[in-house]
Structures are given as structure tokens and as C-alpha cells.
Amino acid sequence: MRIDKIEMYRVCNPIKRPYITAFGSQNAFNSIVVKLESDGIAGWGESCPGGGPFFSCYNDKSCFSIAKDFIIPKILHQEFEHPDELTALLEPLRGNEFAKAAFDVALWDIWSRKQGISFKKAIGSTQEKASIGYCFGVMKDFDELITGIDKMISIGYPRIKLKFCPGWECDMLDAVRKVYPDLTIHIDCNSAYTLDDIDMLKSLDKYNLAMIEQPLMHNDLIDHAKLQKMIDTPICLDESICSLQDARQAIEIGACKFINIKYARVGGITNSLKIHDLCGQTGTGCWLGGMGESSLGTTVVANLATLPNVNYPSDISPADKFYVENLGNPVLLTDQPGTYTMRDKPGLDVEPDFAVLAKYKQEEFFA
Numbered sequence: 001m002r003i004d005k006i007e008m009y010r011v012c013n014p015i016k017r018p019y020i021t022a023f024g025s026q027n028a029f030n031s032i033v034v035k036l037e038s039d040g041i042a043g044w045g046e047s048c049p050g051g052g053p054f055f056s057c058y059n060d061k062s063c064f065s066i067a068k069d070f071i072i073p074k075i076l077h078q079e080f081e082h083p084d085e086l087t088a089l090l091e092p093l094r095g096n097e098f099a100k101a102a103f104d105v106a107l108w109d110i111w112s113r114k115q116g117i118s119f120k121k122a123i124g125s126t127q128e129k130a131s132i133g134y135c136f137g138v139m140k141d142f143d144e145l146i147t148g149i150d151k152m153i154s155i156g157y158p159r160i161k162l163k164f165c166p167g168w169e170c171d172m173l174d175a176v177r178k179v180y181p182d183l184t185i186h187i188d189c190n191s192a193y194t195l196d197d198i199d200m201l202k203s204l205d206k207y208n209l210a211m212i213e214q215p216l217m218h219n220d221l222i223d224h225a226k227l228q229k230m231i232d233t234p235i236c237l238d239e240s241i242c243s244l245q246d247a248r249q250a251i252e253i254g255a256c257k258f259i260n261i262k263y264a265r266v267g268g269i270t271n272s273l274k275i276h277d278l279c280g281q282t283g284t285g286c287w288l289g290g291m292g293e294s295s296l297g298t299t300v301v302a303n304l305a306t307l308p309n310v311n312y313p314s315d316i317s318p319a320d321k322f323y324v325e326n327l328g329n330p331v332l333l334t335d336q337p338g339t340y341t342m343r344d345k346p347g348l349d350v351e352p353d354f355a356v357l358a359k360y361k362q363e364e365f366f367a
């Protein structure tokens with residue numbers, strides 16, 4: 001497949017209420033959306049790095065700029081036999097996984113459409129349904145959080161993830177465990193701590209958490225390995241894993257027992273599949289995370305969440321959780337809260353809602 005045309009959009013899509021984590025509060029999700037075209041067949045990809053260099057060192061503007069100047073010139077008019085060739089083609093461009101991911105997804109989408117197979121089949125997924133958990137950011141108070149958890153588990157979500165940061169820590173867990181002593185819960189620290197916080201981190205063992213996600217710095221595998229030796233609760237790495245090499249090294253030194261795979265953070269589908277396979281080979285748990293994507297991206301995450309080695313409910317936000325208007329069409333709908341079944345049409349079978357795209361796009365580029 002030869003790439004004949006490329007469209008790229010930078011989008012700032014507002015959300016219904018502020019989303020608060022260890023990185024601060026945000027009122028919108030910032031993304032790039034890419035369309036690749038080959039022989040009249042289009043593939044779409046979305047990558048959602050956020051509006052500032054907080055989760056990673058990238059944002060929507062840096063992705064747009066790097067893609068325009070370096071990624072698109074490599075892809076336009078390029079011939080591909082298989083979408084996994086893109087990773088090697090972009091290898092000389094260091095980092096910039098979020099920018100690469102949008103193009104990688106779009107190429108996998110085109111390829112599976114051309115093969116006449118679903119995206120799920122194209123990536124080798126075997127589980128019938130994706131199991132989905134629910135994630136809560138920092139709330140107004142504990143009562144609001146408990147009311148929210150009540151609602152989500154009563155309608156069927158199998159596990160709850162809680163954002164965890166200074167000011168929203170063990171008192172919050174005490175309040176939740178008092179009501180739900182046995183509920184499957186894990187916390188996500190978003191790199192808010194160091195080994196100086198070891199006493200608090202050790203005290204987390206008493207909460208019987210399924211895992212502690214990214215307690216320490218994004219670039220610190222060594223201290224994560226030290227911490228894992230000092231606590232019983234499994235560590236799950238998110239921000240720290242940007243490549244297959246990161247995953248291999250983290251597993252080798254015992255820095256984690258789970259990996260949260262995010263396709264955008266690792267440069268796309270090909271690398272996600274490699275990390276997933278490595279988890280299976282090494283007995284490391286894995287599940288899928290998201291970055292606040294619209295249904296353009298959550299459809300990708302839901303498909304990846306049906307891969308054979310995924311063994312914990314993934315983070316896929318319900319279509320109506322964040323956005324005032326969803327950028328993806330059709331929106332990804334649950335069969336029932338807590339599970340998704342993928343559609344069995346060729347490719348990802350999702351494209352932008354073009355009216356929503358027109359409303360929230362900040363910048364566009366055509367080649």
C-alpha cells in the first residue's frame with residue numbers, strides 16, 4: 001500500500017468537568033488526528049498527549065510540529081507491505097512516540113481494511129470481550145467519591161482505579177476501604193513520589209490493592225526495582241514504559257509486576273503488540289490504559305484489550321464520561337458497563353464526526 005495523501009489535525013476538545021490528577025487540573029484533552037489514504041481507502045489514527053509536557057515530555061503542538069517536519073515526509077508516497085514496517089522507518093527519529101502512534105494506528109487501519117478483516121483480527125486478539133474498569137480522578141470530597149464508586153460497581157464495573165497524590169492519599173483509601181473492604185481496587189500515583197516517601201509507600205500494603213501504578217518518576221526504573229523489593233503490593237508501570245526496551249529492562253530488574261500498555265505512549269500498535277507478547281513470555285501482567293482519547297482512540301484501546309495476555313480490566317472511558325461532544329463516530333458503546341464487544345467490520349470502523357472535528361480543530365496540515 002502506497003500512501004497517496006495525508007491529513008493531520010490538532011484538536012482541543014473540551015470536557016464536561018475538570019479532570020484532576022497528580023499533574024494538575026485539565027479542562028480539555030488535546031490530540032492529533034491523522035488520516036492516511038491509499039488507493040482511495042482511508043485509515044484514521046488519534047493520539048492524545050495532552051496540552052502540556054506533564055504526562056510525557058510531549059504535547060499536541062510538539063506532535064503536530066514533529067509530524068509535519070519529519071514524520072510525514074518519510075511516509076508520503078512510501079510503499080508498505082505491512083504496517084509493522086512503519087516502526088523501523090521511523091526508528092531514526094528519536095522518541096516522539098505520541099506523534100508516531102497516530103500514523104501507526106492509521107496504517108494498521110488501512111491495512112486491515114484492505115485485507116477485509118477487522119482490526120481485532122489484524123492484531124491477533126483472541127478474547128471475545130474487553131473487560132473494562134472505571135477510573136476516578138481527585139473528587140470534591142470522599143462522599144462524592146464513594147457515591148461515584150457505588151454507582152459504577154452497582155452497574156457492573158469489575159474494578160476501580162483511584163488517582164492518588166499528595167492531598168488525596170491514605171485518608172481517601174481509609175474512607176473507601178471502610179465501605180468496600182474487598183473490592184478490586186488499585187491506585188495510580190502518576191509519578192508523584194520518591195523513595196523519600198518510603199514509609200507511606202510501605203503502609204499501602206495494608207490496603208490489599210491489586211497494584212500501585214507508577215509510584216515513582218517516569219525515568220526511574222532502578223528505584224522502582226528497589227521499591228518493589230520493599231513492598232508486597234505489585235507495582236504497575238505506565239509513564240516509565242515508552243518502548244519494548246523499557247519493558248524488557250523493567251521486567252529484567254524486577255521494577256514491576258504489571259505493565260499498563262498505552263498505544264500512544266509506546267509509538268503505536270506494533271510496539272504495543274511486542275510489549276504485550278513480552279509480558280506473556282515473562283509472566284508479567286498487562287492491561288490497557290488510555291489518555292482520554294475520543295472513540296477514535298478508545299476503539300483502538302478496546303481492541304488491544306482483547307489480546308490473549310491481557311489479564312486485568314483495562315481503562316477505557318465510557319463515551320459519555322469526559323467529552324461534551326465525542327470526536328469519534330460511531331462512539332464506542334458498551335454492551336453493558338464493564339465490557340465491550342468489538343464490531344466485526346473491516347478495519348477500526350470508526351472515523352471522526354466531521355462537524356465536531358471542524359468545531360474543535362486548532363490547526364490542520366495536508367500533504
Ligand SMILES: [Mg+2]
Pocket residue numbers: 188190213214238239260289
Ligand atoms: Mg497511569
